[in-house]
Amino acid sequence: MKETPLSNCERDFLLKAIEEKKRLDGRQTYDYRKTMIVFGTDFGCCFVELGKTRVMAQVSCELVAPKENRPNEGFMLFNIELSPMASPAFEQGRQSELLVKLNRQLERCLRNSKCIDIESLCVVSGEKVWQIRVDVHMLNHDGNLMDAASIAAIAALCHFRRPDVGIQGDEVTVYSPEERDFIPLSIYHMPISVSFAFFQKGTYLLVDPCEREECVMDGLLMIAMNKHREICSIQSSGGIMLLKEQVMRCSKIASVKVSEITELISKALENDKTARKAGRCGFAESMPQQRITALKKDETAVEMTDVSEKATGIIQKAEAPPSTIQQLVMPVPGVGLVGHGVQNSWGIDEDEQDEIEVSDEEAKMEMEQKQVEQGDVVELSDSEEEDVVILHPETADRNNKNTSSSSHQKVPAGSKKKLRK
Incomplete structure (x- = not known):
């Protein structure tokens, strides 16, 4: 990935603003950007908007054979895609260092934290288990991709429903949603990642850095935690040394942010459940509806009753037309107007027109003289x-x-x- 470098003026301006505890978007030091969570029509489809950073997660499932050493456990796979649509710095078909780091951090946050009961994904021991796959697509990159990806992934897993399965002897039957209702996953807790950016060798700290702030930061600390204040994973990058007090302060800030985001996800799930019962779900329903009224009542409209009275009132209120037209603008060249008091629109004055008529008569006389001389x-x-x-x-x-x-x-x-x- 080739990041667009900042100029020295921009870098100095950002660092000076951070020293004065000011940010480009007007936030305070520990403020998160506005977060929006929307679920799609299908189960397991989630769209997260963190400021201008937009992420979409989609969960799918498949019946596969388990591992030999763990015959009663299912699989959890995570895949993050960085497409050029999100940022020109991303290259298609190449695994950059950022992509590898995000995939590893997401696996530590969700799979290694045992947030999902993978034994409940077993259908037939040693033969059939469910494989859950989470695909995260970056739609727009404006910084803090890890936090947006973790929120979208855990929200999509909570929203996902897998098909019900019936076993008769050696046969495994997967039922359709018309036959049996889908079953949600067994989720113990919701780990969420919170990122902290450090500047001036750890002197200054910011929560939820944007893209420009990430370009000038010295180090990044990512803490994955649930609402019970249990740290699921922690990772530092950038090569800076942090003190114990700094890590403890970041963990306290993360506990507050995680509880707020967890409540937001729970509220979004409840709203989606209510909307599905009413028959309204999907991205289109979540957008503000700006309806256009085609028929608008006109105050000057005349109804069929009392036509003569209303017509008389309208005529009396109307202004009298002007006696003469002062100025007329012709929209199309070559169009003339005829009327008393109307300005000539042909571009020829009356004096010029008289001169043209006299010149035509003189030319006619000359032609007649020539004809006489030639014997015509x-x-x-x-x-x-x-x-x-x-x-x-x-x-x-x-x-x-x-x-x-x-x-x-x-x-x-x-x-x-x-x-x-």
Whole structure:
């Protein structure tokens, strides 16, 4: 595992804050972070949130053959998974030093402390026993993974139910939940781990360190204890020497924290039992429900009774529309408005429009002059509804003599003549 190193400024800031008995999240020296325990739909599925550290534990069982030297005892297996989803420092498929340490500490905390009656897991002596497996998945790493893993594992074991078994001769029958109710495990006590971080060679002490505090600590002390103040396991790492008074003080603090967490687990189990009787269980039910109301009553809505009176009241309360529109914003380019008092939205002023019309007329006159010079058809009038007289080139020679007479011929006002060569 490759941890992201802190800068010198961050390290100095953290150590200075610890000397002044201040922490980044505003906690006191011996305060635990907010802890939440939620159980899934299946038995043995537990989700623990310790601050921003999130852990999920799942318990499963299987019938296997026992050991030859211990034919009446079942098995307890523990597996912790550190995936890159929890932290970029974790590598997939490799057992880091942290992973090995966490697995060993969890086994000492739960299996070596004899918290579960493994002889009750025996089905047929020397032939069939139950193998209980606890898989702990780290979902998010924000420090103190051991405490979160121990809480999730023991809570999942307390919540787990194994199938009932029937024996007839040499046959072993495993009953489904519809046939027989599942049986809980025999748990004597609930050992819980509490971690203590030491700074400045053991001068300063913090409970439940976060990830940044773990990066600058000199040593770590983990004490697993139950609510009866019985120490199940103790382990120190970091290479610092602790005095007897320091260990005793940590054990007293751990006894208080363990009793609080044990009560929290018991309360969570009772709440889950009550929720299952009501038909509500699982992670989705534990989340706060923020329902959306689709239909909202409008005060201006008009009902079918007394329509005329309510309509008259609404019209009287409504404001009169403005006589003229001062400003209009066109959302789409190329769209124009027509109306008296409406600002021109085409981007062309009236003066510019007059200039454009005059320039169009001048261009039209120039085109007509060019057509006359080239011998094209010439229109003598702009009217389109009056008669048009066309002179063809073939009849031009015949009518040369009559041009003088035809020129004196009266042409109706507004008529058109076209000449072609």
